[in-house]
Amino acid sequence: MSKIFGGIKMAKIKSLADLKKKQDEVRSKLNLRDKADNPESLVQIKVAMATCGIASGAKEIMEFFVNELGKRNIDAVVTQTGCMGYCYAEPTIEVQLPGQEPVVYGYVDSKKADKIIELYIKKGELVDGIIPQNYETIDNK
Amino acid sequence: MVDIAMHMMDIAQNSIRANAKNIDISFVESQSDNELAFCICDDGDGMSSEMIEKITDPFFTTRTTRKVGLGVPFLKMTTEQTGGEFQLESELGKGTKIKAKYMTNHIDCLPLGDIPGYLILLFIANPNLQISFEYEIDSEKFTVSTAELAAEGITDLQNAEISAAIRAYVKENLGELVRIRKASSFLC
Numbered sequence: 001m002s003k004i005f006g007g008i009k010m011a012k013i014k015s016l017a018d019l020k021k022k023q024d025e026v027r028s029k030l031n032l033r034d035k036a037d038n039p040e041s042l043v044q045i046k047v048a049m050a051t052c053g054i055a056s057g058a059k060e061i062m063e064f065f066v067n068e069l070g071k072r073n074i075d076a077v078v079t080q081t082g083c084m085g086y087c088y089a090e091p092t093i094e095v096q097l098p099g100q101e102p103v104v105y106g107y108v109d110s111k112k113a114d115k116i117i118e119l120y121i122k123k124g125e126l127v128d129g130i131i132p133q134n135y136e137t138i139d140n141k
Numbered sequence: 142m143v144d145i146a147m148h149m150m151d152i153a154q155n156s157i158r159a160n161a162k163n164i165d166i167s168f169v170e171s172q173s174d175n176e177l178a179f180c181i182c183d184d185g186d187g188m189s190s191e192m193i194e195k196i197t198d199p200f201f202t203t204r205t206t207r208k209v210g211l212g213v214p215f216l217k218m219t220t221e222q223t224g225g226e227f228q229l230e231s232e233l234g235k236g237t238k239i240k241a242k243y244m245t246n247h248i249d250c251l252p253l254g255d256i257p258g259y260l261i262l263l264f265i266a267n268p269n270l271q272i273s274f275e276y277e278i279d280s281e282k283f284t285v286s287t288a289e290l291a292a293e294g295i296t297d298l299q300n301a302e303i304s305a306a307i308r309a310y311v312k313e314n315l316g317e318l319v320r321i322r323k324a325s326s327f328l329c
Contacts (some may be wrong), residue, residue: 013310016293022306023295049154049211049266054147062262070301077299080266082158083204137204 039087042103043069043076043121046094050083056090057109064113065093074121095120104131142215142253145179145328151212152181152239153272155264159185159237163271165262172276172323175246182208184236193231193253216241221249250327257311260285264298264307278316278322283314 001095013019047053060080069076084090089106095116100105105116106129119125142148143257149166156164159256161183165212171177186320188196195201216239217227223244231237243250243285260274264287290307297303 011179013306014313016289016295018312019290019295019310023297023303026264026297026300047266049150049262051142051151051210053216054151054154054322055142059147059150059259061260062266063258066262066265066299066304067301078158078265080153080154080262085204131327136185 025072041098043074043098044094044096045069045076045078046081046096047078048082048084048086048090048092048094049080052083052087053090053092058091060110061091061093061108061113065117066112068114068117073116074117076121084133088135089131092131097121103130104133106131142219142250144218146178146254146259147255148212148216148219148241148251149179149181149256150259150263154186154214155212156181156183156237157186157267157270159183160268161185162285164263164273166272166274168256168276170198170245170276170322172279174319175244175326176252177241177243177245177250177328178268179241180262181211187233187235187237188225188231193229196207196229197227213239218231219243219249219251222249245326245328248327253328257308257315260311261304261308264290265304268298274311276318278318281318283311283318283322285311 013022044066047058047065049058049062062074063079065078069078070081074082081094084094084104086104086106091108092106093108094102103120103126104129105112108116110129112129114128120127142151153164153166164183165182167180170176196213199211199214204210220227220241220243224247225242225244227242228240229237263272271287273284273288275282275284293305295307298307319329
């Protein structure tokens with residue numbers, strides 16, 4: 001029997017031993033680097049997962065990022081965060097490219113998430129729908 | 142919130158924000174009593190007695206980014222609409238325990254939802270937390286925890302293929318468990 005999840009066909013996994021086998025299989029395929037060692041050099045994506053985010057479908061967005069970044073071979077850390085105060089624009093995500101200021105995107109659906117990966121994460125081009133949360137003003141300087 | 146899995150993620154997010162290091166999630170179903178007790182226990186900052194009084198008030202929140210806090214009031218509402226109850230114990234510096242009891246034979250009982258999916262996201266997103274999960278129906282039990290996975294050497298949780306495999310593992314075992322659930326339950 002086999003199951004399909006995220007487009008990946010896999011054998012039935014019933015025990016921890018099956019899981020371990022799967023990890024060994026995946027590890028032998030690609031050289032996994034320990035991401036926790038140098039998170040600054042990776043793309044960091046934080047998905048807002050408070051009441052407002054969950055109710056608007058943040059889970060689907062987070063799953064999309066985990067699956068797609070894996071498929072497209074982009075080294076990234078996907079984590080969850082609380083509400084950033086933009087409940088009206090949920091699901092919101094914060095993307096931080098290595099060495100750059102974080103950027104917050106609102107109204108993210110899978111179409112926009114795809115655009116963010118292809119244009120912003122891969123090429124550094126800004127995509128529509130940025131919520132200006134982190135920008136510096138003259139007053140603050 | 143349309144299902145109990147969403148509540149699980151929501152309440153767990155509160156624990157994370159309260160700087161918890163360990164989060165224990167448990168579901169205990171009793172078929173003879175038509176009950177589901179959903180419990181989240183953490184060792185985070187905890188709350189003062191004044192805060193506990195205010196926590197179910199939708200217009201109370203500790204955050205500064207907005208003026209309402211709906212997570213806990215929603216949970217209380219969805220339990221009480223089934224004739225169940227909501228309990229909260231908390232102590233400053235020790236942690237918080239939230240227990241939500243649903244009557245599973247009530248038509249307003251929420252479905253469980255995608256528990257494996259949310260659980261795996263919690264695992265992926267919080268590599269520094271110890272999260273344990275257990276689901277029990279009439280003393281048949283399935284447990285999974287980050288500690289147990291780590292003890293088996295399964296640590297690459299951020300890898301999409303491995304997280305998908307863990308999800309399949311949880312789903313498979315939970316599916317096996319709920320086969321004994323009787324038809325009058327509204328959980329699924």
